[in-house]
Amino acid sequence: MLKTSATDVIPEKKVEAKQKSKFKLTANDKYYASIFAGPSLFLLGLFVFYPMFRTLYISLFLTNTFGNTTLFVGLENYVKLISSPDFVSSMWVTLVYVVGVTFFTIAMGLLLANLASQKLPGIAIFRTLYSVTMGVSVSVAAIFWLFIFNPSAGFFTLLTKMLNLPTINWLANPTNAMWAIIITTVWMHLGFVFLVFLGAIESVPTTLYEAADVEGVSKHYQFFHITLPMISPTLFFISTITIIGSFKSFGLIDLITKGGPTNATNMLVYRIYNDAFFGGNYAKSSAEAIILTVIIAFFTYLQFKFLEKKVNY
Template identity: 80%
Template sequence: MLKTSTTDAVPEKKVKATQRHSFRLNANDKYYASIFLGPSLLVLGLFVFYPMLKTLYISLFLTNTLGKTTVYVGLGNYVNLISSPDFISSMFVTLFYVFAVTFFTVALGLLLANLASQKLPGIAIFRTLYSVTMGVSVAVAAIFWLFIFNPSTGFFALMSSMFNLPVMNWLTNPTSAMWAVIITTVWMNLGFTFLILLGAIQSVPNTLYEAADVEGASSNFQFFHITVPMISPTLFFVSTITIIGSFKSFGLIDMITKGGPTNATNMLVYRIYKDAFYSGNYSKSSAEAIILTVIIAFFTLLQFKFLEKKVNY
């Protein structure tokens, strides 16, 4: 009996020693985690969380031209914006722009990725051409498309004169100016979307297509019933990223249309910029920034609530 109790006591000591050792390891892990996460949290705090809270604070006041708060108005800035026809118009313009850019970017990216995934001679050249827009800056893209839309020497003007069609000035007509910005943005986003979707399509197992070929399924059937369901997580990711990026589009609008003509392309982001740095109304622009943040969060949550249910993991 004594022998048994002695041997039973030894493992108990080892267990306690192991627990103390694991506790020390966990404490060290927290120490090292704080060291590695500290710089990132500091940067996020200085450049993300503090500006966000400061913007929310300023939106509750009136400000002078230097951005200093003067009079507390509470939700007065938000009420004035929601009741402003110009702001409501900018909101609808932004929503149309976001949905058009998202639809055409994802649809064209999926089409080009599906074509580029085929085993054809010289297909690598087309893959490079489709993804080349990833290396183009916003300024270069704006200059490139300004030249294309030029009513005198641009590509569309030359095509119109070649076929004896009336030359249209894309950037002075409200409707065509919006589509000019949409086309430019889709062209800019297409390279990233194409590469992501191409990688997803190439990761689909070939055995699924081989089984479909044996059953005599057409290529269209394979695309909609094999390819699209298998890459649905990537489609969900791409659409979410494109929507968020479209809400924040600024550079192309500033360099191509500057919100015109007649505010036809005056998106919420550009409106925030103009109200802050042109008009000096920092409280109004801060309220617009908060509203834009809420809109982006709302549409992101909608996507996760409704579209994620159709994603096959």
């Protein structure tokens, strides 16, 4: 049931509350509930909830190089991190990356999906081409793009040489390296996002466009006033998972820039990994992990609070 206004939410909550008070589990119900939910609760607890709480716990201590807690320091790890310019710069870098990736992924995905939804001969070829990155693994993508960005023999270098333009050193310059990482990530995400958008656009009833055609509404207006609102639930879903996904990006960064040059692409996730497994500072990286979790949760909460109500019709 979709809700848009406060008026149709309130009575439903009342109904729910009523049902809850009447709802009682019999012994039999409890028996079956534990049989069905038990195994997955056990596995989730072991591999998700326990590590989560363990991380929170560790982040309040100092640790030795084996990851064992030594001294309780309260929030000191967090205070240190927030006052460290290195960490703050990492947060900014992550934010720029997330915003860049989300924006370009959605814009490109929408553009391609809109193009591929046109009824043209041979359009199926483009649909396949656009979605092909879905089948590419991170390591393959990284190698592929490293070749493209290669300063001496890369595709971009050849292209700029051919056009007699100054060569751009993609991975040695901080700004360019950020662009390189964003381009690569967008490319990786695009196949999936394209397919989901295409599915959403295709499921908009054609009569809506025909009705608009008859009324003399331009194609441009139709896209912004029919297509976009109609696919807004999908748009919301994609933006949520793209934001979360790009906060968590690790593979491409590790394989292409390793956080460099001069920490220009050292995202939070990569910093957590380095601090824990190379720096041996488990307490610090646990605190960083908790901060990242809070940031992601905060963004997701904002999205649900301000956008979700607007997209469901």
